[in-house]
Amino acid sequence: MDDNTGLQKITLRAPSGSTAEVYCHGAHVTSWKTTSGEEMLFLSNKAVFKPPKAIRGGIPVCFPQFGGFGPLAQHGFARNSEFTVVDGGSSSVTLSLQTNEDHLKLFPHPFELLVTVSIGDEELEQTLEAKNTGDKPFELTAALHTYIAVSSIDKAHVVGLKGVEYMDSLQDKKRLKEGGDSITFTDELDRIYLQTPDVLEVVDEGKNRAIQVEKEGFPDAVVWNPWIQKAAGMADFGDDQYKEMVCLEPAVAGSGPVTLEPGKTWKAKQTLSLRHF
Ligand SMILES: O=P(O)(O)OC[C@H]1O[C@H](O)[C@H](O)[C@@H](O)[C@@H]1O
Numbered sequence: 070m071d072d073n074t075g076l077q078k079i080t081l082r083a084p085s086g087s088t089a090e091v092y093c094h095g096a097h098v099t100s101w102k103t104t105s106g107e108e109m110l111f112l113s114n115k116a117v118f119k120p121p122k123a124i125r126g127g128i129p130v131c132f133p134q135f136g137g138f139g140p141l142a143q144h145g146f147a148r149n150s151e152f153t154v155v156d157g158g159s160s161s162v163t164l165s166l167q168t169n170e171d172h173l174k175l176f177p178h179p180f181e182l183l184v185t186v187s188i189g190d191e192e193l194e195q196t197l198e199a200k201n202t203g204d205k206p207f208e209l210t211a212a213l214h215t216y217i218a219v220s221s222i223d224k225a226h227v228v229g230l231k232g233v234e235y236m237d238s239l240q241d242k243k244r245l246k247e248g249g250d251s252i253t254f255t256d257e258l259d260r261i262y263l264q265t266p267d268v269l270e271v272v273d274e275g276k277n278r279a280i281q282v283e284k285e286g287f288p289d290a291v292v293w294n295p296w297i298q299k300a301a302g303m304a305d306f307g308d309d310q311y312k313e314m315v316c317l318e319p320a321v322a323g324s325g326p327v328t329l330e331p332g333k334t335w336k337a338k339q340t341l342s343l344r345h346f
Contacts, residue, residue: 074118083160085190094120095148096164096184099127101193103343109193109280111216111314115305121149125305126314128195131212132182135291135322136238136261138210141175145211147182161187167202178207180329191343198336201329209327212291212320213339215282220275222312226251227292229269236261236323254315257296261323265290270344271315279344286337287319 077093083104090100099116101109112126123129123144134145150172152164163185173179183198195213219225228251236242238259247262251272269290272279284290293316295303300311319339321327329335 076118076120079154079157079162081160081162081186081188083188083190087188087190089186089188089193091162091164091186092118092124093152093154093164094118095123095150096130096152096166096182096186097124097127097148098186098193098195099124101188101341103191107278107343108218109341109343111218111310113306113310115307117305120151122305123148125303126216128216129214130182130184130197131210131214131318131320132197132199133176133178133180133207133209133211135210135212135320135325138322138325139208144214146172146175148214152184155183156185160189161185176207178205179203180207193341194338195341196336196338198334199329200334201331204331206328206330208325209329209335210321210325211327211337212287212318212322214291214316214318215339215341216314216316217271217280217282218313219271219273219315222254222294222315224275225271225273225315226253227269227271227315227317228252229266230262230290230292233262233265235263242323252292254294254296257294257299259293260291261320262290262292263323264288269317271317277346279346281340281342281344282317282319283340283342284319284338286335287321287339288324289320289322291316291318291320291322293318 131144132147
């Protein structure tokens with residue numbers, strides 16, 4: 070159905086009452102509410118719903134490139150492209166992107182990317198399946214750029230990364246090792262954690278809740294908060310909204326790329342779930 074942005078949006082509803090909203094533009098999840106109606110994802114109050122601009126917040130799909138790991142524009146073109154619904158029901162939808170002539174001018178490797186989003190009681194599952202439909206291998210990096218809503222950035226932290234090596238994107242990708250039990254936010258932070266455990270969590274002491282991010286097939290995890298200056302520099306992001314979000318992004322980035330042979334499919338997935346404490 071079309072919403073007031075004029076874009077096609079699918080609303081998923083689980084029998085328990087949880088909901089999610091997914092745009093065909095970018096196969097972009099913009100909302101996930103659990104059974105109590107609580108919103109789990111951050112969406113910028115200045116987000117622009119005008120293709121080919123990517124929507125700010127929710128879960129942008131970064132494909133076939135994460136960040137600057139390749140020749141394409143930042144984060145590749147999937148988030149700027151129109152997907153088609155190919156399957157689904159009330160609580161699940163599968164969208165497809167097939168490379169067109171414009172994509173092939175930028176990235177001369179035909180592929181089909183399927184994105185499936187399903188919701189359960191207190192859970193959202195998102196799967197990427199990329200098939201090389203051409204006759205030559207190609208390399209890809211990718212991420213599910215998940216913006217988690219938090220009550221206040223000074224009450225949020227990320228756990229599960231102690232002892233993990235990371236690339237600091239604010240220091241020319243210098244390699245460092247995470248020393249702390251948890252990552253707190255007191256300044257801009259932009260890191261690619263390499264070969265991480267598959268279960269990570271954004272803990273929100275202000276709401277007594279944690280969102281668990283469980284990943285499969287994504288070796289890395291990016292943690293990002295733009296803080297004051299970068300937030301002020303983003304036209305589609307409210308100046309103070311850095312206080313309301315933490316990005317925890319399952320990725321193939323510093324540990325990539327993945328080489329995809331002709332006819333083969335690469336699959337990766339994240340499961341977000343809510344825990345109250
Ligand atoms: O502004 P965007 O292209 O959406 O990127 C937003 C952010 O994405 C990732 O988290 C990167 O690690 C950051 O370096 C980047 O600033």
